[in-house]
Amino acid sequence: MRPLIAALLLGFALPATAMAQSVADLRNDAKTPGDVLTYGMGYNQQRFSPLKQINRKTVKHLVPAWSYSMASNYGEESQALVKDGVIYITSHDKTVAVDALTGKEIWKTTIEYPPETTKTVCCGIVNRGAALYEGRLYRTTLDTHVIALDMKTGKEVWNVKSSDTADGAAMTGAPIVANGVLVNGIAGAEFGVRGFLEGHDLETGKQLWRLYTVPGEGEKGSETWPNGGAKASGGSTWTTGSYDPDLDLVFWGIGNPAPWNPLDRKGDDLYTNSIIAFRPKTGEMVWHYQMSPNDPFDHDGVNALVQADLKIGGKVQKVVMQAGRNGFFYVLDRATGKLLAANNYVKVTWANGIDLKTGRPNWTIDMKSVIESASKISTWPSISGGTNWFPMSYSPLTGLAYVNTLDMGMEYQPLPIEQVQNLKTGQPHYGVKITNIYPESGNRGILKAIDPLSGKAKWQVPFKSANWAGTMATAGGLVFTGALTGEFMAFDSETGKMLWQFQTPSGIIGQPITWERNGKQYVTVTSGTGGVYVLKIPDANLAHVPPGGSLWTFKLMED
Amino acid sequence: MRKRFLAVAFCALATQAAAEDAADKAKIEDGATTYENYCATCHGMELRNNTGVAFDLRRLHADEHPRFVNSVLHGKQAMPAWDGTLTTDQVEELWAYVRANANDAKK
Structure with missing residues (x-):
């Protein structure tokens, strides 16, 4: 009898735990904390976990369970994924599977890209994560390969090349699986790439569709560029969109126009600096909302797109929201793209608010003087934005969005138009003179708990070096x-009081997750400094932060 | 006569020196732009990088011009080869910018 019972148990147990996950698992990811299957800890990308074993009272007992070396001095921006007791993590040169409870490596698959690849990587040699579906891990590479690996062995299942890196294209973002299609974006507006999103067949990697984010000559939207859109470029898609399976819409943030200098591209420059909604099966665009028309400031529209149900005027509305690079916190009806709220959450001087009827910004005199007469101005926020790629979270319990905001401005002037008129794809597309302005407080970043509808902070905690x-x-x-100085920290979500911190070996530019196994809650994050701020912007506060990537998992100390 | 001749000669020299200064300045400024476009991503703005992963170019000495040109054109460790992307003039402008801001150039 005993063997029979065991076999029966095994037979029943296997499908529930070890089987490849289904569409339903992806849909329920946010509610099933045993696994973290999606970028953003759920299709809605709230990065909110229902787990509460680690809480305000117990967090003081949080200690490291293990750490694992990423064997790299480049930045570790990747979000870990968890499935059946295995953690999957990516970096620019490898994909790794680690036993979630012990930290022991299970497999490691390296990525080799030609050395010239990095010539057209503007902002850090990084990767931000993967997608998991039916026994396969999907990711992108710096030299624009989209690949599928077997989750058990790390062996490559398929590998397709998307673009030519000599033209400035790169891939750093995590793809998503939506309605049976692998969706990924591209980076490279800084080199004049014509941005796009694309869908790949999960089984074979075959490209199913490509949705360009700026129009070709004479195409829809080309009327918002000079010369019928003949030279429209930019509109990268270098972060990761969120998916609403009920509406069957993917929401994706579209990046800046190219070049940064606006003088030779008068017009709105659609669909740059926009949020778009599209069908994952076909790549058909359903709606768009543009945040920064004719943007001169690299105010990329790519920041995290978080879905929530918000009570607005007594009515619960399905919204998608973004703390925009341009300094405004946007709340949109996610079925229609209608603007519901847009208030600044950091210092903003380029616009006096957003017109809720037209959705357009009211440009300040400063902004007009840049567009009309190439004036030199001091303006906020800087090119780094009010926040940047590192995703915010949203708690449905507090109704607050938790955002690492930036407090930097800049002196800005476009170079003469002649300097940007004959740029070729693959060349740097800047054409501006910029000097950062740092706040007198000495604090370049502020962690804020923001009310999405007003943009106001319920609490805030300043940091010398901006959290990235x-x-x-x-x-x-x-x-x-x-923090960029290496502290991994926990704050009270209601008050902002710091309740716990642990010094990791390098700066943190990763994305924390939490998960449970055998009734115990764990927290996982990467340490490993890098990314565009650390690499580019001098910061004396970081003089004693060594590089070096590692993956950390924490648990409550046992008696 | 002689005095006047000297004065004219002095003026000419001064003008020439000023022109050379201006040319050097322009070269350094062009180098700064090239640096921002191609190099700052890893080496940091104003030649300062926080992690120390990329070489601190301010450490280069005046006699290391061949080493500099060779590394830029042919690549070194993680740095790709820039031959074919940057012109010889641009590399020389970069050198002028690097030397103008070198540790041993500071007064």
Whole structure:
């Protein structure tokens, strides 16, 4: 009898735990904390966990369970994924599977890209994560390969090349699986790439569709560029969109126009600096909303797109929201793209608010003087934005968005138009003179708990070096994030009081997650400094932060 | 006569020196732009990088011009080869910019 019972148990147990996950698992990812299957900890990308074993009271007992070396001095921006007791993590040169409880490596698959690849990587030699589906891990590479690996062995299942890196294209973002299609974006507006999104067949890697984010000559939207869109470029898609399976819409942030200098591209320059919604099966665009028309400031529209149900005027509305690079916190009806709220959440001087009827910004005199007469101005926020790629989280319990905001402005002037008129794809597309302005307070970043509808902060915590990491909120009343000086920290989600911190070996620019196994809650994050701020912007506060990537998992100390 | 001749000669020299200064300045400024476009991503703005992963170019000495040109054109460790992307003039402008801001050039 015994063997029979065991076999029966095994037979029943296997499908529930070890089987490849289904569409339903992806849909329920945010509610099933045993696994983290999606970028953003759920299709809605709230980065909110219902787990509460680690909470305001117990977090003081949080200690490292293990750490694992990423064997790299480049930045570790990737979000870990968890499935059946295995953690999957990516970096620019490898994909790794690690035993979630012990930290022991299970497999490692390296990526080799030609050395010239990095000539057209503007902002850090990084990767931000993967997608998991039916036994396969999907990711992109710096030299624009989209690949599928077997989750058990790390062996490559398929590998397709998307673009030519000599033209300035690169891939750093995590793809998503939506309605049976692998969707990924591209980077490279800084080199004049014509941005796009694309869908790949999960089984074979075959490209199913490509949705260009700026029009070809004479195509829809080309009327918003000079010369019928003959030279329209930019509109990268270098972060990761979120998916609403009920509406069957993917929401994706579209990047800046190219070049940064606006003088030779008068017009709105659609669909740059926009949020778009499209069908994952076909790549058909359903709606768009543009945040910064004719943008001169690299105010990329790519920041995290978080879905939530918000009570607005007594009515619960399905929204998608973004803390925009341009300094405004946008809330849109995610079925239609209608603007519901847009208030500044950091210092903003290029616009006096957003017209809710037309959705357009009211340009200040300064902004007009740049567009009309190439004036030199001092303006906020800087090219780094009010926040950047590192994703915010949203807690449905507090109704607050937790955002690592930036407090930097800049002196800005476009160079003469002649300097940007004959740029070729693959060449740097800047054409501006910029000098950063740092705040007198000495604090370049502020972690804020923001009310999405007003943009106002309920609490805020300043940091000398701007935090460049994602945030995560939990039902335990905590907000986790990391500092460029290496501290991994937990804050009270209601008050902002720091309740716990741990010094990791390098700066944190990663994305924390939490998960449970055998009734125990764990928190996982990468350490490993890098990314565009650390690489480019001099910061004396970082003089004693060594590079070096590692993956960390924490748990409550046992008696 | 002689005095006047000297004065004219002095003026000419001064003008020439000023022109050379201006040319050097322009070269350094062009180098700064090239640096921002191609190099700052890893080496940091104003030649300062926080992680120390990329070489601190301010450490280069005046006699290391061949080493500099060779590394830029043919690549070194993680740095790709820039031959074919940057012109010889641009590399020389970069050198002028690097030397103008070198540690041993500071007064």
